[in-house]
Structures are given as structure tokens and as C-alpha cells.
């Protein structure tokens with residue numbers, strides 16, 4: 312099956328206009344079929360040995376969101392102390408989550424025991440199962456953008472807190488807590504870039520030929 316030019320354009324449009332959303336969530340509910348489509352896209356991500364180690368915990372309950380927000384606040388306060396002076400003030404000024412505003416949260420997890428102890432492709436590098444769940448996150452993020460849904464990844468939170476709040480068994484690792492919802496608008500550029508925190512790296516400087524030291 313060949314991808315046509317207009318389909319290709321749509322894929323790139325989705326990739327380049329995807330943003331991490333924190334402050335622009337609208338309360339509008341996400342129709343079940345749209346949510347299902349986005350989860351299905353996540354479920355069709357590549358995974359090591361076709362392990363499909365992910366699960367998706369959908370959070371709509373306001374009390375649960377409040378607990379997650381409290382856990383974020385703790386980790387956020389710890390994080391602020393790690394930055395120096397000016398950067399600390401800047402860090403504190405950023406909005407880095409939309410936990411209570413987003414109509415739903417989705418925790419993408421990794422079941423490190425799924426399909427037995429020996430998995431094709433996870434033999435030399437054990438983290439490959441976690442990477443597979445991250446692939447599911449990226450599929451979800453892009454499918455959501457194609458549905459005009461915003462996604463914000465909240466990583467300033469301890470996994471132990473998420474495990475306790477979401478009552479996950481010990482062998483389940485939370486990989487991503489995502490805030491998902493319709494948005495008032497998508498920023499054109501990453502907010503951290505706009506704020507002058509960091510610039511997008513020049514792609515030429517990231518490409519190496521044959522070995523690390525060769526840039527041509």
C-alpha cells in the first residue's frame with residue numbers, strides 16, 4: 312500500500328504541529344470512539360518481540376486527579392531546588408502540567424513480566440520493554456494530535472506515588488502520565504523554546520557519518 316502525497320502531508324503536519332499541552336485544556340468531553348481510536352493507535356506501536364507490554368489506565372475521577380496533582384506538587388518543589396538562581400525562578404514560573412483541567416488522564420504502563428521472562432530482542436538490553444511503552448506513548452500523542460486533542464506528559468512525579476494512587480501491582484511500571492483533552496489552541500513552537508529556556512538544536516550538528524567524530 313502506497314502513501315499518497317496528501318496523506319504524507321497530513322502525517323508531517325501532525326508530527327510538526329504536535330505540542331506538549333499544559334495550559335490550554337478545555338473541559339469538553341472526549342467522545343468514547345475518539346478515545347478508543349487514540350488508544351488503538353497506541354496499541355499498534357512497535358514493541359520488542361511483539362511483547363505489547365503496555366496498559367492504559369484512564370483517569371476521569373476528580374479526587375484521583377487531585378491526588379496526582381498533589382504528588383506532582385511535591386516532586387515539583389523538590390525539582391525547583393535542583394536549579395540554580397535565575398533558572399530556578401524561571402522553572403518555577405512555568406506551568407508544567409494540566410492534571411486537573413484536562414478531562415482525562417492516561418497512565419501508560421509497562422508490564423515487565425508480560426509474555427514470560429525471555430522476550431525476543433530484550434535479551435541484551437533489558438530496558439527494551441520500557442522503550443516499547445514509550446513507542447505507544449508517541450503513537451498516542453500523534454494520533455491525539457490528528458484528532459485535534461492535546462496531550463501533556465507529566466513526568467515530575469514519583470512512580471511510587473503513581474503506583475499507590477492508581478493501585479498498580481508491583482510488576483507494573485508507570486511509564487507516562489498523560490493529560491489529554493481538547494485545547495483552545497496549539498502553540499506553534501515548544502513553550503520552553505518560546506520562553507528562552509532552550510533552543511531547538513541544529514539538526515546538522517546532530518548527524519554523524521560512519522563514526523562519531525565525522526560530521527561530513
Ligand SMILES: Cc1cc2nc3c(=O)[nH]c(=O)nc-3n(C[C@H](O)[C@H](O)[C@H](O)COP(=O)(O)O)c2cc1C
Nearest residue numbers: 329330331333406407408464465466467501502503
Ligand atoms: C519523556 C518526557 C517527559 C516530559 N515531562 C514533562 C513534564 O513533566 N511537564 C511538562 O510540562 N512537559 C513535559 N514534557 C514535554 C516537553 O517539555 C516538551 O516535549 C518539549 O519542551 C518540546 O515541546 P513540544 O512537545 O511542544 O514540541 C515531557 C516530554 C517528554 C518526552
